[in-house]
Amino acid sequence: MTTSPYATRRARLAAEMTRLGGADSVAIIPTATVHPRNRDSDFLYRHDSYFYYLTGFTEPDAWLVLTGDGRSTLFCQPKDLEREIWDGIRLGPEAAPAALGVYEAHSVNELSERLPKLLENKATVWYPFATHPGLEGRIDGWLQKVRTRVRYGALAPETQRDACAILDEMRLIKDAHEQDIMRRAASISAGAHIRAMQRSATMLRAGQDVREYHLDAELLHEFRQHGSQYPAYGSIVAAGANACILHYRADAAPIRDGELVLIDAGCELDGYASDITRTFPANGKFSGPQRALYDLVLASQEAAIAATRPGARFNDPHEATVRVLTQGMLDLGLLDKNKHGTVDDAIAGRHHFIHYMHRTSHWLGMDVHDCGSYVEPTEIGQVSERIDPLSGEVIKDRPSRILRPGMVLTIEPGIYVRPGEGVPEEFWNIGIRIEDDAIVTETGCELITRGVPVDADEIEALMEAP
16 A cells, blocks of 8 residues: 555654654644734634645645654544534544544644643643644643642653754655646646737737736736646736836736736645746736846846755855846946946846845745755854944844755746946836746756747747747
8 A cells, every 4th residue: 555645744744743852752733823904704724734735635724643663643523514504524533543643633623632641740741832823832831730740650752852953854855746746837837828828919919908907807817727726926027117116916007018017926736836937028928127237136046046946045046147137237338337347247246136135935835935944054153254344233144044955946037127327227116026936856956837838939939929
């Protein structure tokens, strides 16, 4: 019989809990709660990532308790025919062991009664710190109930440890099951970007009023049409100067002939995010200044991709990007060579920051900005200090993470040119970002989002009238 990935993960967590906290360890992992949006209406529910990673269970009001010997107990909503008429069918504790592979299951209504007994005579309790408001208080209450039994010989856990410390490291390396889901999510999202690009050009050619929300609707349609449960995050559809606002949200601004459109959007599929950004001419044809900046950003991304390989550092793609972008800014007159000097001078002074102010990568997985340390854990004690040339702040640097096969990260350079003194006017209000998702492989990286083109000529060909 094939072991589910969730059972395998629970076993790994139990083994690490035992190694780090002793055999008498117990972990408490809750899922997310339902949040009201307004009267009689809730926000669309989304499970907690840690809980789902260990169970594959998507219902609210559920808890996983795992002991160091690998015994797993699920608490979930009981079957309730009246509530199920309104809210949907529940799995129920009776069916949960067979469906989810847990050792036993109980009604969540019994949680407060059973938890103290599960904590009794344990040495270490693990739970995710600072992720669920009120969780620490509830655990304190359960521990207090254990302490009331000390006169009968019961022992209460003396140590509390952060379960995220183990789970973040586990989640950082994606197994084959996870990678397959992420490839499918990336494919759906790539199709959505293509659909939005083509809709923009088609509507403009027809003389129609095109708004950002029109393209947002195309994204959502494609996501759901192919089985995605949600957008992975609020889609950015930014026309013209709005592309210079990094976290702009799709709104009602008009999309004008001759302007660029930046779309940063990705779907979530079976609990895993995708994250793609493409920038394209609204009418399907780049102008000269737009093409010059676009090709610069693409060249910087290609440099970052070449730097994304096993054994390299997480910071290496960013440093490769910054060097290409900064040299391009000097060559195009966005930075004054007489004032900012060579490319090394400009980088040292962080003068590129005026037009490129974010990092090139972040981890990607169940969360769009996924968990996992960016510091190499084997070198965490190596600390150096430097003075930030822009803020004057003292920065403590530690060696960045060594990339290993199975890690998944974004590669997303950009350039954002606002009107300003000394900035060539032909570049004003142009914002460009190109983002792909990369799985680190044994020899380099696999770009799983290139189902939508990045080459400017290919984008123009894609958007041509049929």
